Amino acid sequence: MKKAYKTGLIGYLLVMICSTLAPIIFNDEQLHALILFPLILILAYWTKMNGKELGLEFGSLRDYVWAILYPLSICLVIIIIAMVTGNIVETKYSNEMTGKIVYLFVYTLIMAFTTEEGFFRGWLFGILERDKMNPKLILLLTALAFASWHLPLFFLDPSFTYSMIPIYITGGIIGGLTFGLLRYISGSIIVSSFSHAIWNTIVYVLFGFGSGIGILGIKQTNIFSPESGLLGLTFGIVFMAILWFWTSKKIGFTYPAK
Numbered sequence: 030m031k032k033a034y035k036t037g038l039i040g041y042l043l044v045m046i047c048s049t050l051a052p053i054i055f056n057d058e059q060l061h062a063l064i065l066f067p068l069i070l071i072l073a074y075w076t077k078m079n080g081k082e083l084g085l086e087f088g089s090l091r092d093y094v095w096a097i098l099y100p101l102s103i104c105l106v107i108i109i110i111a112m113v114t115g116n117i118v119e120t121k122y123s124n125e126m127t128g129k130i131v132y133l134f135v136y137t138l139i140m141a142f143t144t145e146e147g148f149f150r151g152w153l154f155g156i157l158e159r160d161k162m163n164p165k166l167i168l169l170l171t172a173l174a175f176a177s178w179h180l181p182l183f184f185l186d187p188s189f190t191y192s193m194i195p196i197y198i199t200g201g202i203i204g205g206l207t208f209g210l211l212r213y214i215s216g217s218i219i220v221s222s223f224s225h226a227i228w229n230t231i232v233y234v235l236f237g238f239g240s241g242i243g244i245l246g247i248k249q250t251n252i253f254s255p256e257s258g259l260l261g262l263t264f265g266i267v268f269m270a271i272l273w274f275w276t277s278k279k280i281g282f283t284y285p286a287k
Contacts, residue, residue: 031160031162032160033156033157033159033160033162034157036076036156037153037156037157037170040068040072040148040152040153040156041153041174043068043072044064044065044068044148044178045177045178047064047068048060048061048062048064048065048178048181049061049181051064052181052185053185058185058186061181061182061185062140062144062145063144065143065144065145065147065148066143066144066147068148069143069144069147069148069151069152072148072152073152076152076156078152078155078156078159081216082155082156082158082159083147083151083152083155083218084146084150084151084154084155084212084216084217084218084219084221085151085217085218085219086215086216086217086219087217087219087220088215088216088217088219088220089215092211092214092215092217092220093220093223095211095214095220095224095272096211096220096221096223096224096227097223097224097227098268099207099211099224099227099228099268099272100224100227100228100231100232100255101227101231102264102268103255103261103264103265103268104231104232104235104236104255106260106264107236107253107255107258107260107261107264108235108245110253110260111245111247111253116247116248116249116253117245117246117247118246119246120244120245120246121244121246122244126234126244129234130230130234133229133230133233133234134226134227134230135226137225137226137229137230138222138223138225138226141221141222141225141226141229142218142219142222145175145178145225146208146212146218146221146222146225147218147222149171149174149175149178149205149208149209150171150208150209150211150212150218150221151218153170153171153174154167154171154209154212157170157171163282164213164282164283165282167209167213168206168209168210168213169206171205171209172201172202172203172204172205172206172209173202173205174205175201175202175204175205175208176198176199176201176202176204176205177198179197179198179201180194180198182239186239188238188239188240188241189239189240190239190240192251193239193240193251193257196251196257196258196259196261196262197256197257199262200256200257200261200262200265203262203265203266203269204228204256204265206269206273207224207265207268207269207272208221208224208225209221210269210272210273210276211224211272213276213280214276214280228255231255232254232255232256236250236253236254236255236256236258237250237254239257240257
């Protein structure tokens with residue numbers, strides 16, 4: 030087994046154990062994600078990773094176009110379908126909502142950068158790249174790790190029901206592949222964090238979090254939710270496939286990526 034596999038596996042297991050136990054021990058669900066930040070610092074110091082390996086670059090304008098298109102295109106198509114089928118009856122948009130949306134985006138951007146993106150597309154992605162592992166395999170492994178990391182939420186958060194697991198976790202793999210592709214083509218976790226923040230902000234505000242209902246008032250979340258619904262999974266696969274095809278043609282899956 031290559032050293033990158035062993036080191037990556039150790040880091041992943043450490044994250045899974047700490048992310049699962051910390052919220053239970055301290056009775057604070059937020060620690061599921063927050064615990065990642067100190068672990069990233071420890072792992073980065075242990076493996077002597079530099080900023081470039083961690084993805085601490087800005088990326089190009091083209092990269093941010095893809096980052097924006099991912100959440101916006103999927104959510105827009107689902108909203109149109111929901112409107113046509115009569116599933117948007119009444120929206121609940123208050124005067125204070127704009128400020129809350131801006132705050133949520135900024136907060137999520139910082140959180141994604143320092144936790145989920147910082148570990149899965151930052152440290153884990155970078156440590157596997159260090160041994161020049163096949164980029165396709167890196168994308169798959171980091172996506173699987175990202176999706177499985179979300180499993181404890183079904184035990185920690187009552188808004189997540191067990192019936193959501195198949196689509197939610199499959200969607201997590203697709204989302205992990207897409208964020209991974211953004212990291213790969215740009216070399217930047219800032220780009221993937223930016224896309225992740227837009228995704229969370231739009232999805233959680235408009236469609237709701239877990240099994241909750243967002244301001245669009247769509248009740249059939251198992252169908253219309255971009256994160257845990259059939260339509261979200263379907264269009265997520267379509268977008269990921271398009272970005273994968275574009276990456277293979279314009280950049281290729283060999284190092285260096287740029």
